């Protein structure tokens with residue numbers, strides 16, 4: 005095979021490096037299902053690979069954020085739209101923001117002050133997945149656990165099952181990548 009996945013230490017879960025025997029110098033990157041895939045020449049060192057991968061990932065993420073207008077203000081506007089459409093009796097959040105720190109969770113909500121934070125890993129994922137996480141956190145403004153009341157409210161969003169399947173598939177993929185050989 006000409007292109008094979010490589011194990012490069014020091015990269016976050018959403019960046020995957022592949023080595024190509026056909027490449028001499030060129031490095032390329034693309035986003036597949038929320039994961040940045042960086043193809044590098046076979047002979048590049050791990051340290052070089054890590055630097056290139058991080059730089060390309062950053063560049064792509066910025067470009068995508070600009071193109072899709074995924075700023076904090078856009079996120080908040082989207083949350084308000086979703087709330088009006090699917091959870092009209094739900095309280096309004098006081099603020100909705102992206103967070104670069106949430107690497108273990110997709111989102112969080114603080115009912116006491118009405119704030120919602122979403123992991124910026126969601127920026128590169130399909131819109132219905134982002135919408136689902138917003139709905140999930142909006143419901144947490146009024147329901148703490150994931151019980152029957154929570155399920156009833158979340159299911160107002162038609163694509164909730166599809167989004168959950170996407171996220172659990174993504175997490176399973178990550179776990180597999182991290183499995184020691």
Ligand SMILES: [Zn+2]
Nearest residue numbers: 140144149150
């Ligand atoms: Zn939850």
